[in-house]
Amino acid sequence: MCESTAYLITPEGERKVxxxxxxxxxxxxxxxxxxxxxxxxxxxxxxxxxxxxLEHKIIIEKVK
Structure with missing residues (x-):
């Protein structure tokens, strides 16, 4: 399958969304x-x- 996991990067750290x-x-x-x-x-x-x-990972950075 081709689905991925999305993570949000904030000043507090990374969390799965x-x-x-x-x-x-x-x-x-x-x-x-x-x-x-x-x-x-x-x-x-x-x-x-x-x-x-390759890691099926999407990194999103919080808008400041």
């Missing part, structure tokens, strides 16, 4: 729309920092 992410769409005002394998959506404030395809 969503498992089984299959789609990341940039939205206005510094937000990203994440969609998982079952179609659940989550809007995250932040910018895409890194995607590690």
């Amino acid at each position: 969503m498992d089984y992410v299959v789609d990341v769409v940039p939205k206005e005002n510094g937000k990203l729309l994440l969609t998982d394998l079952l179609g659940e959506e989550q809007l995250i404030e932040g910018m895409l920092k890194e995607v590690r395809l």
Whole structure:
């Protein structure tokens, strides 16, 4: 499968925000729309920092 786990980096550290992410769409005002394998959506404030395809990891940095 090709789904990944999304993590949000904040000054407090890294935390998981969503498992089984299959789609990341940039939205206005510094937000990203994440969609998982079952179609659940989550809007995250932040910018895409890194995607590690071999590790199935999406890193999002909190907008300051």
